[in-house]
Amino acid sequence: MLIAALSTIAFAALAWFTLLSTPGWTRVQQTFFDPAVAVQAWPRVFQGLLLNLTVLVFAAAGVLVLSIVLATVRTLRGPVFFPLRVLAAGYTDVFRGLPLIIVLYLVGFGVPGLGFTAERPPAAVLGTVALILTYSAYVSEVFRAGIEAVHPSQRLAARSLGLSHAQTLRLVVLPQAVRKVTPALMNDFVAMQKDVGLISVLGAVDAVRAAQIQTAASFNFTPYVLAGLLFVLLALPMIRLTDWYSARMRAREQAGAIV
């Protein structure tokens, strides 16, 4: 314990002095870590972060629904469902391959061109759609792995009780599948938490965009650091929760085993 503490202090001090002794440190400190600029930029950047949070909530809900549907379709058996299965498989292939930023551009500038609505939908809405499209492809694969990890004897028992295929899926398979993949899902959620910052490329004034505007106004990069810090703070609780939950699952599984 004491050794660990001493070692940590020594290591931190070494890193700190190395940084301070670099020739450009003073200039970097002025342009990236200026408290006055941070205070000035704070209201706008914080306002932007609220937009990120809103997008996050809607995107997470959308991903949850779309990915469960995709995963379910991919696990349907029987030749009747072949076209649906192929469609879902194709979807996950394409959207796992496409860089998110390209999906953002395609949806952000392509969809308004289709003219569904009289006015151009807000950039934040289009950004949310793009996030849902991309993340659903990943998350559906996580759900599919969970569904396939539920032992077939569970389906057998459910069907033997007279439950229909849909009931079996809803009452027996999915609840168990979700439990199995919760740590992986939480990890994807953490990834999405920071990717909501990418909607700024469509012009939505989120934390990143607000920081960019403030940076341009003050000729100082501190607002970016501020926004970055806020994203980290936003992600930390979820990251800790994921670690805690994974550890608990591991402990529980090992408690059941002999070795």
Next chain:
Amino acid sequence: MTALLRLDGIRKSFGGTEVLRGIDLEVAEGDVVALIGASGSGKSTLLRVVNLLERVDDGQVFLRGEDITDPKVKPDRVRARIGVVFQHFNLFPHLSVLDNVTLAARHVHGVSRRDAETRAKELLDRIGLADRGSAFPDRLSGGQQQRVAIVRALATDPDLLLLDEITSALDPMLVGEVLSLVRDLADGGTTIVMATHEMAFARDVADRVVFLDGGEIAEQGSPEQLFGSPRDERTRTFLARFSS
């Protein structure tokens, strides 16, 4: 009176191997029939055919006179009338004992949660697990889990109970409590078809013992006759291995 369950010339193959080769069997209401035979003799497949988990290649299965192998019959409706207990219990690990027992009543038979739970508590009380309703299956011993699985199969008052080697996965210490529950059910008039390796139990509880060999019924009769003076050479060879 028509038999509760009648099998008529059942044939079933898996990829060229004929597992059931023309099975005829009648089970009357209240009968307890034990299926015995070596592994691979077709016992489990026969139970799966009755429960429509396997489609027959040829032959018919009648439940209370209705041909349930008719493609027009909805399998879910038939399965709702038949209780099944498996070797590995197959309780739902994410549901409490009470929810395991009431699931089918609530979602298949349209019973209200309150009525289903009242019934489930009565049944759990009968097996001495009334106080474990809110526990999850992994907190119970194997014997307790299997007794819950039996109660789950009984909760919707099925016409017929199928037991598929229900003591094979149990610690020998725990076999007794499960068998005594089955004996109670048999005495109470439940119609049971069971595949089993417990010869002493089959002899004790069954009204009729059916010996399967290579997908055929080699011999059937009362326990006294079949165990006491088996007529078929194959039956004698099989039983000799158990008594030695």
